[in-house]
Each structure stands twice: as structure tokens, then as C-alpha cells.
Amino acid sequence: EVDNLSEPLTIPAMSWLDQPITVRLKTTASGPLSFLRVGGTCLTLPISPLSVPVVPPVENMLKSLRARTLSMDAERWIPNSSGQTTITNDAAENATRFDTQFPDAGDRWVYPAIQLTPGENLDQAVGLGFEIRCQDPPQGSALLMAVMVNNVEQGQSHYFPYSRDTQWKRVVILFASDAPASFKPKDVKMLRIGANPVIQNYTYWIRNLEVYYPNDMK
Secondary structure (H helix, E strand, C coil), X not given: CEECCCCCCCCCCCCCCXXXXXXXXXXXXXXXXXXXXXXXXXXXXXXXCEEEEECCCHHHHHHCEEEEECCCCHXXXXXCEXXXXXXXXXXXXXXXXXXXECCCCXXXXXXXXXXXXXHHCCCCCCEEEEEEEECCCCCCCEEEEXXXXXXXXXXXXXXXXXXXXXXXXXXXXXXXXXXXXXXXXXXXXXXXXXXXXXXXXXXXXXXXXXXXXECCCC
């Protein structure tokens, strides 16, 4: 439902109009993501439509999805960084711990990979989620990479940026809003979750790696 936008708007050339609106999601039966689409005409010709994703609060959104947890055992991960990475199971945090020490000079990046088994195919998946925590205040970019080939460093990958903190933080990625139109979840072979830190020693933890599906998926 959209309030305060019941009549078409006319905007003179080289000007703008401020029109506050209220958007309410009445149901999530069709999925966790809706789009507010705005179209129009200019001199009888259609203008490029505006499409804005409308996402409910994460807690509400996840209730409308079915989550499947992926195994996070340290032995599954493939070390992949410009330094020396150690991957261990941290029982106290109920998480996988990643410790990387970088050389004094050069690029600093760490993107360990987890290879999906045939039973973990992302066919019909609508998103991914995980919890992450860093030992030090994070600086630099951080990405989840969906790798479309069985090779850590070669072939096509889709990048999904995320934010992190020194406290546990949930990251939720929705393919409908965060992925390009060409992205096909069923073709994902590996996941890489890491960062490009600016510090020489970088430690982070990941837990509760989940794949989200529609509740009504067969």
C-alpha cells in the first residue's frame, strides 16, 4: 500500500517536486522483497522507470523464509589470502576463526573459500546470511564472493559488500536486490567471505552460515 500518491504528478521541465509517501507491506506471501515502481511520460514518450526495492526489517523478513544451515567446519575452508592464514574451530564462540598475518608490504586481502557440495546447490535460493565479528575495529572493504566455477582465483564471481563490527553482526544478502539480473544462484560453486584489511594482523569469526529459500518452495 502506498499513501499520499493517489493522483498522477506533473513536474515542469528543469524542476523537481518533493512528495513524501508512506509504503506499507501488507503481506510477504510473494517473497521477502517488493519493488516500488514509478513510471511516467515526457511529451507522450515513456521515461525510464524508477524501481526501488522495499525490504522489511530483517527479523520480519527471515520469518517468511526457510533457512538451511551450511556446515562451517574449519576443514572445509580453503585458505586464500596474500598472507599466512590459519583457520580453526572456536568452540567458545561457536564459530570458525580466521587469523591472517600479512607481510610488511604489498596488498592485504583474505578471502577463504568454502566449496559447495552437490547437496548444497543454491537452486531456487533467494539469499544468504551469516554472522561475523572482527577482533579489531574494521577498516577497508569486505565482500562475500559467489564463485561460479570450481576455482578459487579464476573464473566469474559476483561480489556482495557487507559491513562488520567488533561485536557479532548479522549479514543478510538478498539476490533480488543485491545481485545483477544475470546472477543464477544454482550455478554457484564456491563462497568466499573475507576482507581487504589495512592492518597487518587480521582476525575474524563467522558462524551461522545460512541459505534462504521461500517457505512455499517444494
